[in-house]
Amino acid sequence: xxxxxxxxxxxxxxxxxxxxxxxxxxxxxxxxxxxxx
Amino acid sequence: xxxxxxxxxxxxxxxxxxxxxxxxxxxxxxxxxxxxxxxxxxxxxxxxxxxxxxxxxxxxxxxxxxxxxxxxxxxxxxxxxxxxxxxxxxxxxxxxxxxxxxxxxxxxxxxxxxxxxxxxxxxxxxxxxxxxxxxxxxxxxxxxxxxxxxxxxxxxxxxxxxxxxxxxxxxxxxxxxxxxxxxxxxxxxxxxx
Numbered sequence: 001x002x003x004x005x006x007x008x009x010x011x012x013x014x015x016x017x018x019x020x021x022x023x024x025x026x027x028x029x030x031x032x033x034x035x036x037x
Numbered sequence: 038x039x040x041x042x043x044x045x046x047x048x049x050x051x052x053x054x055x056x057x058x059x060x061x062x063x064x065x066x067x068x069x070x071x072x073x074x075x076x077x078x079x080x081x082x083x084x085x086x087x088x089x090x091x092x093x094x095x096x097x098x099x100x101x102x103x104x105x106x107x108x109x110x111x112x113x114x115x116x117x118x119x120x121x122x123x124x125x126x127x128x129x130x131x132x133x134x135x136x137x138x139x140x141x142x143x144x145x146x147x148x149x150x151x152x153x154x155x156x157x158x159x160x161x162x163x164x165x166x167x168x169x170x171x172x173x174x175x176x177x178x179x180x181x182x183x184x185x186x187x188x189x190x191x192x193x194x195x196x197x198x199x200x201x202x203x204x205x206x207x208x209x210x211x212x213x214x215x216x217x218x219x220x221x222x223x224x225x226x227x228x229x230x
Contacts, residue, residue, distance in 0.1 A: 004075035008114050029215045
């Protein structure tokens, strides 16, 4: 499965494995989630 | 620059036009447009010219339900991911009769914004004032907006936050909690004099 894209200023590219791991660690999901109240 | 009161019949010079009319309270600093990304970092959006900033976000996602977003302050392309106290509170603006709480986002990893719906029809629009991000002191933020949550609720949002460190920030990173997002960010600086 391809990793999602990331944009830094005007540069758009696929996330690196490290960036994708950090995104997952932040709580990001591919499916909808509920907020922590 | 102070306010100048022009008198009847006074000649409006180029210098006065540039100084008093061309320079409003808020000056455009930078902005970006993004499409189908899981995060967007806007570089060089804070500098020594201004102390206080207005950030305008227009964002929608590719997930059909329960999506929302937040942003982090950063230095260059490196965001600061800790040290925040932030909470966004969402209420139902489709319920005209009574105040109806919908949900909230309490966050220590960034500044909470609010719901972003699916496709452009569910766009969330948020305006946030950021105080002293470029100065080596705590950064305080507060804002408001509206967005479609869970495909059902048209929410009004009030949000506030604090970054407790003393880092001099010059960038922001916007992140949805799920999927990818589309939209724009615009940054304005408030004139100091």
